[in-house]
Amino acid sequence: MSRVGFESRHGAVLEAIGREITDGDLESGDTLTLEHIQERFGVSRTVARETMRILESMGLVTSRRRVGITVQDATSWNVFDPRVIWWRLAGSGRDAQLRSLTELRIAVEPLAAGAAAWNASAEQRTRIVELGARLRGLGERGLLEDFMQTDIAFHTLLLEASGNEMFAALADVVAVVLRGRTQLGLMPRQPVPEALDAHENVAAAVSAGQYRRAEEAMRDLLGEVRDAMAPLGTGNPSLD
Amino acid sequence: MSRVGFESRHGAVLEAIGREITDGDLESGDTLTLEHIQERFGVSRTVARETMRILESMGLVTSRRRVGITVQDATSWNVFDPRVIWWRLAGSGRDAQLRSLTELRIAVEPLAAGAAAWNASAEQRTRIVELGARLRGLGERGLLEDFMQTDIAFHTLLLEASGNEMFAALADVVAVVLRGRTQLGLMPRQPVPEALDAHENVAAAVSAGQYRRAEEAMRDLLGEVRDAMAPLGTGNPSLD
DNA sequence: GTCCCCGCAATGGTGTTACCTTTCGAGTTC
DNA sequence: GAACTCGAAAGGTAACACCATTGCGGGGAC
Structure with a gap:
């Protein structure tokens, strides 16, 4: 299992939010904002945005103007993504x-x-x-x-x-x-x-x-x- | 096949470079730089960076300081990623x-x-x-x-x-x-x-x-x- | 003269901040 | 209830400090 990028700033944010989504702590329809993430993890906007882009590319969230970052239903996850598999194995799923x-x-x-x-x-x-x-x-x-x-x-x-x-x-x-x-x-x-x-x-x-x-x-x-x-x-x- | 994000700036860059890698136009070991991408596509550094992050999360490239963005060998691609499948089906693979x-x-x-x-x-x-x-x-x-x-x-x-x-x-x-x-x-x-x-x-x-x-x-x-x-x-x- | 090691400087991603633009949801007005 | 306005929040640009690499060059050892 490639744990690439785990050491960078993104890694921590990605892991945390990815796990919360795949664990069901964040449910489909819940929304986040970049500002929220910046504050919670003490990271810059750039890091928050790039992390969200990755989550978006895994199908875990979508990002829309004015509305924020919306958690997606499990049916749109890339369930073959090694990280998604890993998170689900480590969590309640x-x-x-x-x-x-x-x-x-x-x-x-x-x-x-x-x-x-x-x-x-x-x-x-x-x-x-x-x-x-x-x-x-x-x-x-x-x-x-x-x-x-x-x-x-x-x-x-x-x-x-x-x-x-x-x-x-x-x-x-x-x-x-x-x-x-x-x-x-x-x-x-x-x-x-x-x-x-x-x-x-x-x-x-x-x-x-x-x-x-x-x-x-x-x-x-x-x-x-x-x-x-x-x-x-x-x-x-x-x-x- | 979810074609999400095709309309944004990232979409064009992602499609172009993703196809070039999966088609073999860019071979394992080739390197790109952010500056190179900015110039080629006329996008800002932010867009170039976020796009590279997505490609990195698909396993198509890795990004290292001082050395740039390195194209990865096919064995490390996320071959189940719908976009990778799509690109390979559309291209020479x-x-x-x-x-x-x-x-x-x-x-x-x-x-x-x-x-x-x-x-x-x-x-x-x-x-x-x-x-x-x-x-x-x-x-x-x-x-x-x-x-x-x-x-x-x-x-x-x-x-x-x-x-x-x-x-x-x-x-x-x-x-x-x-x-x-x-x-x-x-x-x-x-x-x-x-x-x-x-x-x-x-x-x-x-x-x-x-x-x-x-x-x-x-x-x-x-x-x-x-x-x-x-x-x-x-x-x-x-x-x- | 050759080889090796050390140190320095160029390179190019990493992370931060500030600022403007665009979209679109929701409240407000008529 | 339709149109309008306002503002929240992402999209995108720019400029900057930072620092890990790496590759080169100089100096010393043999």
Whole structure:
């Protein structure tokens, strides 16, 4: 997650207001004024304006003459902006954000694994097998922290090797999800053997260029997560 | 696609430089200065600065003292930013962008259809069936333009009914892809019957809350596109 | 003579302030 | 209730002090 610009004056203002909006402290329709921001943060008009421009470009606010800076409804946010994702994960919207991201992972990663089986370089193919084997070792020894680090490397490598830069751009986000899952204690004390098998299975398929098998194996890998999510649907499910 | 801010001074500068970067006219490592921009566009320093801040927040440039504004490598762009997508589609990166987006559709839309089967409201369920039926009528009569419009409504509805705001945020992008596909003449003169069946199949499944069938039907629907894409892989495929 | 290190000066973004212009919401008048 | 006026707040311009870099040049060591 690129935390660029965090040290400048803008950074603090951006973080504060961005979080307030994504947390719901500021609701759609609320208005701010530049003067208000200048006073609250002790910054000049220039900094206040530039910060608002950034928020505007993320879809969090709009700025109109005479009326001020208006907080926008969540439907107009750039929900793929890494900062928005980050803020929502850090704030009260975390559950919803985690659900969205997990669904996105389930959608994207199987395709990415399949594409990686086509597009990966020789080095990437050997590395993915290495990572798969290492995951087994770490998993069987119950080294959760190291397991997580390696798991992140595993999924990142596949997303980057997919040859699709939109998939690759999700690597940071997937890393955050995996990290959060471990740190929140949502992982079993020791990864289940099926998960270890699944990782090795994906790695072998990618390495061998078997794209359909790679896709299917990744779907298996994500399967448990998926089944655990379905009952959380907010709608009115019927039998299938 | 939100074209907000296109009328202000910033708009013109942003569009021009954003396009130049995403088109490759400005390459990674090239540098600009604020003064340069002021002169080129006849704008004040303030406008130049605010525009650069926006570009910086999209990951297209970084700004450093003494060195100026440095164009960033494509890997650090916010490739999900609607404006970046738009610029790439309009420019020389169009083929790559269309491929990425199509893969993304194939990944996301089946899941979105499945989620819609869980979460859609009663109105949405009846509407999706209506749209499916209408697509058949328009498709059989070969009314491509109307077909496209309705197809966009169909896919947009499913993405929005999925209950996942990240899926919903892709609706505009999917619309652009569908529109582009028709306008570029990549559609058959008359949609194939299988496509019409597939749409109705998806609609029926969503309407009935059958999420697995909805997902599978959407995968079928996108299947032809998928098969047409696979051979375009840049890597070294092996038999599967 | 070559190489390296240190210091200085040019460069170009950062942040502040002051001031004018433009828009448009709301209160007021008829 | 329609037109008019007023003023709030963003849009935009200009000029300034500041300071982090960096690149160059000089001087010393070998």
